[in-house]
Amino acid sequence: MQKNPVICRKLSKTFQQGEVKIPALVDVDLEIPKGDFVCLSGPSGSGKTTLLNLISGLDNPTSGEIELDGQRIDQMNQSSLAEIRLYKIGFVFQSYNLIPVLTAQENVEFVMQLQGIDSKVRAKKARHILKEVGLEGLEKRRPGDLSGGQQQRVAIARAIVSKPSLILADEPTANLDSHTAESLMELLQSMNSEHGITLLFSTHDQLVMSYSKRLIKLHDGRIASDEKL
Template identity: 55%
Template sequence: MSADKVVVRLEQVARVYRQNSLAVHALRGISLEIRKGDFAVLVGPSGSGKTTLLNVIGGLDTPTAGRIWVAGTETGRMSKSKLAEMRLRKIGFVFQEFNLIPVLSALENVEFVMLLQGIPEAERRVRSNALLKELGLQGLEHRRPSELSGGQQQRVAVARAIAAEPIIVLPDEPTANLDSKAGGALLDLMRRLNEQKGVTFVFSTHDPMVVERARRVVRLKDGEIEADERRPE
């Protein structure tokens, strides 16, 4: 596993929104490299561009200028369905509000992405069960999201995000809706996945607890990178 392998590269990426006749510059010429095994956080005040940057990296949003490569493939000019395919194969999302599919059980939520990928049922089942067990959700496999606590739901969301073995996981404020105990446990879990399995994480967060545990901190302000600091192991 080469720690230096670049999984995502951004070159002068800008994103301008039009709100009525007003142009909002969410990102201004961001250049950034995410390497395999990174456990990075994007920090900055509200409106600094953290979520937009995550969305652009994950192919949910497309930049108005600049170029992006994910696993060596340029994604900036991909069609909607190509982008969907890219997200399916290479990206894992974790949302602030969990956003599990309400009508599917925990197990089915974890299986969902693998199913879209066409992984056979037996393999899906084995991998999902193993992941849920690893994340401490044994016995809750058949519960629907509404029957799980916030922390449990977010762990299912993490399991869903990593189940299909993406090259990068993008949690957007994952601890914002959790109490400090559940948030801490979730972070420990993700850190363990990062260290043991080499899963790459890029967070956006306001939470000092997240920043504390990160090995790389990218500070954003007004859509620009103010600082990019790597911490020793």
């Protein structure tokens, strides 16, 4: 049986600010099956980003368990977590976070380079994926020479190029106009339906939510609702 890409059990995260303990996530139980398209929504401070950070292994939980493709990651050291992120997770950030001195194609190749893929194979794959996200002809441009929407497409290309089992996106449309956001969401939806890539987004954007298959609302670090759309 295919394991669920993401399973969280009793997941909690508490931040310490001086003497004060701030609970960011409290006993979150969550399962995301393969090919799902999940949106996390909720007001600021509800724990969306914290949950994404924990699932991606960028941060360690205070308590609870996280399984990624059947592997417990909550106890892993930084080096093993880096391996998990490299091979299993694709990231799309709010502010694109491309490496400014690398071209669009080199940014896409970067992850594959970390994976030790041969340069010819990388270049071919990167060009192919850039064409798929609609950036053919812009491969040699640096991020500074691309629009916000184009940069986010490069970021998406970078996230999906090595076929991760999960793509995490933290407010991916926050810096984009509605037209660009819509075309981007269509792209991601097609990635989800054609390649079966599991998507987990955090967003405030109704547009993003309308494209997702499942909406989880967080409130004060707890799951307030979890509904299929």
